[in-house]
Amino acid sequence: MSNLILIRHGESLWNKLNLFTGWVDVPLSEKGVKEALNAGELLKYWRIDVIFTSELVRAIQTAMLVMSKNYSGIPKIEHENGMMKEWSLIYGEDGERYVPTYKSWHLNERYYGQLQGLNKDKAKKIYGEEQVLLWRRSYDVAPPGGESLKDTAKRTIPYFRGKIMPELERDKNVLVSAHGNSLRSIVMHIEGLTKEEVLKLNIPTGVPLIYEYQAGKLKRMGYLYEWGYDKSLHIK
Numbered sequence: 001m002s003n004l005i006l007i008r009h010g011e012s013l014w015n016k017l018n019l020f021t022g023w024v025d026v027p028l029s030e031k032g033v034k035e036a037l038n039a040g041e042l043l044k045y046w047r048i049d050v051i052f053t054s055e056l057v058r059a060i061q062t063a064m065l066v067m068s069k070n071y072s073g074i075p076k077i078e079h080e081n082g083m084m085k086e087w088s089l090i091y092g093e094d095g096e097r098y099v100p101t102y103k104s105w106h107l108n109e110r111y112y113g114q115l116q117g118l119n120k121d122k123a124k125k126i127y128g129e130e131q132v133l134l135w136r137r138s139y140d141v142a143p144p145g146g147e148s149l150k151d152t153a154k155r156t157i158p159y160f161r162g163k164i165m166p167e168l169e170r171d172k173n174v175l176v177s178a179h180g181n182s183l184r185s186i187v188m189h190i191e192g193l194t195k196e197e198v199l200k201l202n203i204p205t206g207v208p209l210i211y212e213y214q215a216g217k218l219k220r221m222g223y224l225y226e227w228g229y230d231k232s233l234h235i236k
């Protein structure tokens with residue numbers, strides 16, 4: 001048996017300002033740092049064998065803050081190519097345990113196109129609440145110049161199937177630190193949600209969502225809080 005731990009990054013500076021962020025590389029706010037450290041506290045004694053994050057700093061920061069509390073080992077970024085791959089190799093036995101960490105744009109937030117940088121309330125005033133809700137939560141309506149959730153899934157799901165699932169199959173506990181919509185597409189896939197159901201799916205910042213992997217199946221344990229699991233998928 002192994003565990004899949006999904007976590008949306010803690011609150012970012014632009015979440016705080018209520019701005020569409022997408023691929024804009026915004027760091028965590030002070031509250032976001034606290035949320036990530038709190039998640040780290042909850043996961044302190046969990047064995048984490050491998051980490052996947054997006055290429056965006058808010059997800060990387062969140063994974064690193066979680067690992068700053070965790071005893072599994074030191075996260076080591078596995079570079080795919082170039083001098084970083086060659087020169088960052090660790091030679092010999094130094095007694096440390098390293099946790100391989102893979103960064104990929106496949107896990108990046110939905111690309112929000114022309115909405116990036118716009119205030120979400122201002123967008124509702126300009127385009128209407130219904131239109132903005134469709135852009136933010138529907139499956140196949142893309143924001144202007146950006147990705148629909150369906151488009152996002154075209155990059156997240158092959159990555160999930162090709163890179164993340166094989167680790168679970170090898171009994172590795174996996175931490176995935178990513179974003180509201182890249183995780184919505186993954187949860188939709190795991191849970192087999194319909195287009196209608198995914199409209200209601202909203203993933204909170206900084207709360208680990210735990211799955212158990214056994215005999216080829218992922219079973220939802222729920223969102224992990226101080227007091228235990230919240231088994232519902234739609235957190236108010």
Ligand SMILES: O=C(O)[C@H](O)COP(=O)(O)O
Pocket residue numbers: 019020021022023109112136179180181
């Ligand atoms: O990119 C963003 O603006 C947020 O990370 C997610 O935004 P959403 O809640 O509008 O999908």
